[in-house]
Amino acid sequence: MDAAESLCADRRLRLTPVRRRVLELLLAAPKAQGAYDVLSGLNRDAPPRQPPAAYRALDFLVAHGLAHRIERLNAYVACASPGSTHRPAFLICRACDRVAETPDLTPDRLKREADAQGFRIEATVVEAVGLCPACAP
Amino acid sequence: MDAAESLCADRRLRLTPVRRRVLELLLAAPKAQGAYDVLSGLNRDAPPRQPPAAYRALDFLVAHGLAHRIERLNAYVACASPGSTHRPAFLICRACDRVAETPDLTPDRLKREADAQGFRIEATVVEAVGLCPACAP
């Protein structure tokens, strides 16, 4: 949270109450949160909000590297190391739904393959589904 | 298509009319097809079908490696090399929406990282978004 604040200060980004609250919710959650999970978290506070409020805040957080979207789950997690630009990978446990973030692991071979095809990579999605240590039998 | 037939014959899988038709639609499509694209493709033929028909056929094709789901797009593509078990990666052009499949590129570093954490990988999603050669300016 502190990291997020200083990052926003540095970049002249506005960490508004809604955005801050959404980030807090993501940080507090043990697992990835859907947009509507976040929304109901917001609405546990004060005046009722609508879906766009949640999506806008989440878009902001993702755009600036404070959160990540897990495509496989249609859900979001707080970034584990905000500030550093990275292309993280995620380990998703199918039993407990917890998501672990690992540092940039975009495969060199993928880069090479893309180069060979003349494809210019702008973003990557690397997600693994399986069983985390706690859930492996 | 021939490959799909012999694969199903080998494994005693039933490539029913719906499933076959969905696979044909995916093979014929220049880009990834959403489930509802597939559904309307089905309904261009004969009796009207409902969403579950499309989803069931797609699930079957994906389960047996005849098609892949592109998480980033909520869409599906026919497999480029059915029969071989693989963990493909995809290059998604954000301009023309075409999807290129590349052979297994699951990063070794991801495997090692997962091992180090005791995480057992069962499936991977590796997708890159960017510009394909035709769309790069």
Added chain:
DNA sequence: ATCGAAATGTTACACTATAACAGAACCGTC
């Protein structure tokens, strides 16, 4: 011929996401 399993039909609904426009808050400048 019958039985069980697999596939499909059907209805209804849940979840995910965005368009479009109106209003409010912020921020710099004069």
Added chain:
DNA sequence: GACGGTTCTGTTATAGTGTAACATTTCGAT
């Protein structure tokens, strides 16, 4: 401190994606 533009938020409505649940049919093997 009033303006004017930009950014953010509120609000309504709707589009897009996916599944639960149960009935019916089809298939394949005994």
